[in-house]
Structure formats: C-alpha cells, structure tokens
Amino acid sequence: MKRKRYQILIGGIMAAALLACSVPAGAEEAAGSGSAAGRTFAIVTKSIGNPYNMREAEGFKEVIEAEGGTCVVSHPEFPTAAAQVPILQSLISQKVDAIAIAANDAATLTEPLKEVAEAGIKVCTLDSDLNPASRLTFCNQTSADLVGQTLMDAVCDLTGGSGQYAILSATKEATNQNAWIDSMKAVAESDEKYADLELVTIAYGDDLSDKSAEETKKLLADYPDLKVICAPTTAGLTAAAKVLADAGSSVRLTGLGLPSETAEYMGDDAQHPCPYMYLWNPVDLGRLAAYTCIALADGTITGAVGDTFEAGSLEGSPYTLVPLESDETASQIIMAEPFRFTPENIDEWKDEY
C-alpha cells in the first residue's frame, strides 16, 4: 500500500471534471510499442465529480498510455446505471477492445453488457462488481469480508462497545457498498462483543455531497443518542465530516475516506469528528484495471480462476485470479487490504490521493 513512488500528485480535478463524458486520449499514443499498442481501452467510472473516481481514471489512463494504447475515460453525469448505459453504447460504436467499469447497478447493466460482449469487447469490473455473467473478472480493491470486519471493529471501538450507530452509504444499488454493509451485519451477528450495538438506520447519500450532507443532518435530528456514523463511501464520509464539524457534534465518524478530502477533519474533538478511517490506493486500482484489460485483450488471461498476469510495478504483481466469495466459478483479483489513516499519518497521504 505504501508505495509513494508509484503514486502521482493529481491536480486539476475540476478541469478533468469539466471534460464530462468520453475523453479520448491523443491517438498518437496508439502508435507506441507497448503491449497495448494499436488497441483502445475504456474506463467507465461510477460518476463525475467524485475525486475517488478521478483518481481511478488517472491510474488507468497512465498505464494504458505508458503501454502504448489509446485510452477513453468516461465519467457518467450521475452515479446511476442509467447514466452508464449510453456510454456503453457509445463505446461499442467506437469499437474499443476492452472496458473496465465500476458498476452502479448490476441488474440494469445486464442487457447492455450482453451487447458489449457480442461486439467482442472484453469487460472487467473495478471497484463495484456486476453479475459474474456480465464480466470476465473483477478488480476488487479488497475483500468484502475484511472491509466488514474492519468497519464493525471501528464502530465497536468508537462507540465504546455499546449504543447507536448509523451507516451513511452511497446509492441503494451500489454492489460494493451493499457487499460491505452485508458483511458488517454478518460480523455484528457473529460475536457477543457487538451485541450492545444498535444499527439505527442505513441512509443513502448517493455519493453526492449535498444529498450526503442532508442525510447526515437528518441522522443528527432523528437520533439524538447517536454515537457513531460509519460511511463506507469517500463522498459520504467527506460530506458527513463537514456537517459534524460545522455542528460541533460529539458524534464520531469512521468509514472509507479519501485522505486528500478528509485530512482537515481528522482528530477527536468538536471540529475533528473522524478519529480514523480506512481506504486503499484508488490510483493503483485504476492501474490494476488497466493491466487487467490489456491482459484480457491480448489473450494472456480469459477471466478463469487460476489465470495469472503481470501488472508492471504494482506491488501484488504477478496477480492470480481467485474465486469470488459468492460464486466460486467466477473470478476476482484482490488488490490490497484496507489501510488505516489516523491524525498521525494523514499528512503523509493527503497529497497522494
């Protein structure tokens, strides 16, 4: 995880956001001599305006272009599958070779992805998975079981072992957040030490700042005894941090947060509601998806469990495709373990991603 030499400072996020949908890289890179030469690769993120997604796309583009391919970056206008469908149709027309997609909703994307597959385009997911039949493999940032255990332990610690907590999630359909929440619930049931914790509600901020802030205010109003908010979404965690700090609230915050967005709220007093939080390197996740797409396009891997491929200087390279927890016949690639950010180490990371 701690590999600054591979991480890049990313400026101009707003400028990138203004580019909105498909942003083809210069065709000149296609003339390169790397393993992606002569091919076009696309990344479809969950939505524009979420810095996490921008970092994923940066990592993807960096690798594709370094390997001599042409890169198309597509950020849907809204974090919905409906906003991803026309992008997929456009990518079929553009005859791309492979697509990495962070799925907003598995069900809505099933039919459009059949058309993508029929067009001979290789598909992998990153960050948020699809039904296994809709993709060849999944670049999974970390195991869902580990996220559930880690976040439940954080809630237990920050509540002091008893009392009310709420989850502030992204969208209701997000397969990644839903997998993590299911895992948290399973962990909560698994051991007596969580028995005095009460999950009062799951709120959905849709990975939008304003909606996440409104949902946080509602949690504070509806649950005066609330002790902890756990936000397994970087967009939700940042919005909640600001609301709690502005209110001088004693509610503590944890979850999955982007260091650059949340550093100023880290600590344990009225203005600093987040004692610690977790994440992985989103730039590396984009890089991993790029190497996966290249390996799918050139036939190094087919998406079968047991396939292996090289991923440049990424820490886990060579990667092996392993079974999905929920369907052993389908594959995934696990990138990392959640890394804990604290007031003590956050300054090292806030300029990285």
Ligand code: RAM
């Ligand atoms: C948000 C997105 C993304 C998730 C991170 C933790 O930015 O919902 O899918 O992986 O949070």
